[in-house]
Amino acid sequence: MLTTTLDVTTGDRERVLDLTRDIERFLREGGARDGLLNVFVPHATAGVAVLETGAGSDDDLLDLLGVLVPCEGPAGRGWQxxxxTPGHGRDHVLPGLVAPSVVVPVLDGAMALGTWQSVVLVDTNVDNPRRTVRLSFVAG
Known part of the structure; x- marks a missing residue:
């Protein structure tokens, strides 16, 4: 098994951060061939997704999360x-919608993603600008 962590900065705004290049470097430098890659974020207020980036889908996801999980809380009554910061309760609900991990098949050393797919970190928590992402590759 190969494993490492990525330390990333998400800043002071909601972000969808593309991790694909960092993951590709990990697989290449580790000599990965065929197997499974697990990408996991050990935070209660962030998630990981496979998503198209650069064409607006990343911003669309953040907009949709704003509608589904508003800062004001359910029915405007606030979060328990x-x-x-105000609305931080919504950040703790995020992993229920955007899971904290994804598993991606790896074939011949490369993630078997579709043409427009990327692996991204989804972070709506403006209170925590530093995140750790754990990468674990298991050969098949």
Missing amino acids: HRHG
């Missing part, structure tokens, strides 16, 4: 989880 209330520490942090």
Whole structure:
């Protein structure tokens, strides 16, 4: 098994951050061939997804999350989880919609993604600008 962590900065705004190049470098430098890659974010307020980036889908996802999980809370009555900046309770609900991990097949050392797919970190928590992402490759 190959494993490493990525330390990433998401900043002070909601972000969809493309991790694909960092993951490709990990697979290449580790000599990965065929197997499974797990991408996991060990944070209660972030998730990982496979998504098209650069054509607006990343911003569309953040817009949709804003509608589905508004800062004001369900029905505008606020969130029960209330520490942090206003609306921070929604960040703790995010992993229920955008899972904290994805598994991607790896064939001949490369992720078997579709033409427009990327692996991204989804972070709506403006209170925590630093994130850790764990990559684990298991040969098949």
